[in-house]
Amino acid sequence: MAGETDSGRPAPGPILARIAGAIGIATEGVAMSLGLAVVGIVLIVLGIKSIGAILVILAIPIALFFRDPERYPPRTENVVISGADGKVTDISDKPFPGSTGRLYHRVSVFMSPLNVHVNRAPVGGEVVMVEHTAGEFRAAFRDDANEHNERNLIAMTDPSGRMFGMLQVAGYLARRIVCRLRAHDRIQAGQRIGLIMFGSRVDHFFPAEYRVAVSVGQRVRAGESIIGAIDQ
Known part of the structure; x- marks a missing residue:
């Protein structure tokens, strides 16, 4: 997936990237x-x-x-940072996508068309897998959207080897998911990793040893809001 979106379109070139940085919007x-x-x-x-x-x-x-505003995480150790702007619509314990093993905390954030749609890495570490799945375009806030909708799963491990997941889910208006990562990429917490266009949702999966630091209905900001933490 290096240099391409999930749909195989070429990634924006350096000229567009420079223009984007100068005017503060995504490439x-x-x-x-x-x-x-x-x-x-x-x-x-x-x-x-x-x-x-x-x-x-x-x-x-x-x-x-x-x-695409700049964002600055308050801290990055032993925390999970929101990968999306929007409202927390669901908090539950679910198996990691594609598995039937142990339960992970799942925090779902719904992005309306008015939110910033640039997605950011929830933790620092290494990308293990990027898996795109074609699907439908139901309303992203529905609980079953992560099973039926167009989606992109990013699995990653932190330096301690703990597994985390970020599921980009297209919504009714969204028709394109952009992911700039591939397996074995090194990432930093809060770095830009892609976007979903025109209303969508991001599901965060993190280990049960973390406590959930947000509540349903709370507004969060990608790259800044802490949604999970291990108490020191």
Whole structure:
């Protein structure tokens, strides 16, 4: 998966990445928002002002959707950081995806179209597996969405060998999951790892030895909010 999204599209090049960093939006949104704005301006110059104005106006909410602010974890040792912005919709104990073994804490975060959609690593360590599964596009807040919807599982281990999982789940509006990781990549807690477009959900799986540090209905921020911790 290096250099590609789950759908096999080429990853954004260095020029788009530099532009994205300069204007503070995710690379995937640069071509879309700037493209609309440029076409709109050209149409305005050519005298097709109404359509041009509409395109320029549309470029603004698209750019806002792909906004990518800097985030700074308060701490990274013995904690699990939220990988998504949004609202905690479910906390339960479930087997790790694809297994029937021991139970893990599962914390589900639903991202509305108004949330920042850049996903971040919940812990630091090594990526063990990245597995994309094609599926349906049901409402992401439904409990069975992680079994039927288009989804992408990232399994990772921390330096102590503990297993963690992050499941990117596409929602009713989402039609593309972006993951920038592959097996054996080294990651840092809070680093950008991808995004899901236009409303979606992220399920976090972490060992039972951690206590859950959030509650249902709580708002969290990717790369900053602690959702699990081992008390010192």
